Amino acid sequence: MPTDGPVRVRFAPSPTGYLHIGGARTALFNWLVARGSGGRFVLRIEDTDRKRNVADSLAKILDDLRWLGLNWDEGPEVGGEFGPYMQSERLETYNRHCEQLLKAGEAYYTFETPAELQARREQARKEKRVAIYQRPDPLPTAEDAVRARAEGRPVVVRFKMPDEDITVSDMILGEVTLKREELEDFVIRKSDGWPTYHFACVVDDELMKITHVLRGQEHVMNTPKHIALQRALGFAMPQYAHMPIIMNMDGSKMSKRDKERALAQGEPPPEIDVHDFRAAGYLPEAVVNFIALLGWSPGGDREQMTTEELTDLFSVERINKTAAKFDRDKLLAFNTDWLSRVSAARRLAALRDFCEVTGSPLGQAHDDTLLTLMQASQGIRTFAQLDGKSRFIFVPDEQIRFDEKAVKKVLRKNDGEGLRVLADLLPRLEGLPDWTAEAIEGLLRGVCEETGLGLGKVAQPIRVAVSGGTISPTIFDTLVLLGRERTLTRIRRALEQLS
């Protein structure tokens, strides 16, 4: 990456909810730039809109970033020499720079009400004019502002946009020019005294010595404003890289609102936030790997990579220009592969996290049990799937409900063939010397040979008796996990209730 000093990049979320998957991709790319260049990854919290801030959301964002493995060198909880990293703690800094612009005549006070501005915009639209803010002439003075404030009008500070076209040199898009007439005198200080995003962002990027700004393409139209501000304040200009947007499969923007919409229609909500994927039982390795490929690729046929490999391979130059659709099927496939590839210890730790986040009953089990369970459940695609197919093992016997279709198909068919098998099996299981997977397998296979039945004819009745349905981990291990007593209890219960 071409730069003089040390690379410094930042991720700057606002604490308005969970970490969005698109935000995670932005964070990841910035993190990769820092880690791949020996630079610094700064985390800054943009909480200048007091109305939109959501309690707890900062903690959640930090937690999910950590879950993804994206650690920050400077920011909340770790500090750093350019702090504070919460914009809400930097008001004086913004005011100082704002005063500087005011004094230099590069910014001015205005006091239109929102309704007035709205009316003007609509009027301009109706007349098919560009609906940008018209600079008042003459400009209001500081005294006018004092008077307006006394009258209860909202007083804001606007930046005087220079009278020229502005060209952005973007590492991904190349040169993008915006014409003067498209650029308006935007607000830099709101009537509540807080800076707008544009202003706080530019001031902080300078003061925090940010060298590269990687952000979503939705920001390209903002960049000329930022450049103009940098020039007026005598700031250095960072290198810009605007990354492609991440969209839904239907081409719409992936937004938190998608969840509400699905819920309202009675559909299962799609995973949108990092936390959703976490709670759905995905491995962070898979999520990181997958989102790294949204708008970037290492070239050739390489797809599945560890975060370390990603760090080595990543380069801003290879980021695409085209928007990417978020294909959950492919993520699922990645997760399946990662789940089978990762070490048992790693899998266990990740499963523990899943249980903690979801409150799954599997969380009550000991490590050995969980290890055996996963051994017996190879081929699972997510922890949620593991939970779904095995939680019957961890609930009280009385809670087992028999699925009607399963009972019909497996137990009652052929004049109760399955029930007969079960009744026959009961004493044999009771008398089995060792309650191990090998012993149980030996017994069941023996029965098969004796009776000429396939293993399916023997295993399925047990599965239904013990789980209530037709799905479970490998039957031998399942019975071991359940233990002899509970296995027998459940079989007796099935026999009593269903015969």
Place this chain on the structure above:
RNA sequence: GGCCCCAUCGUCUAGUCGGUCCAGGACACCGGCUUUUCAAGCCGGCAACAGGGGUUCGAAUCCCCUUGGGGUCACCA
């Protein structure tokens, strides 16, 4: 609607200065194998350079137009 950006299989993409691409990989899909359930796995198959003009001996790769998609037009970030 104005402005900005983009355009290879359904999806993510490879294709680095035009030739070795009648376009490669992965996911999905279809078929088969395997199998104690659900999965997983293995093998095979289907499938794209948006359209039209140029430039060139030669274009997915360069230029223009059309079409399509996306972004943005706040005292939100």
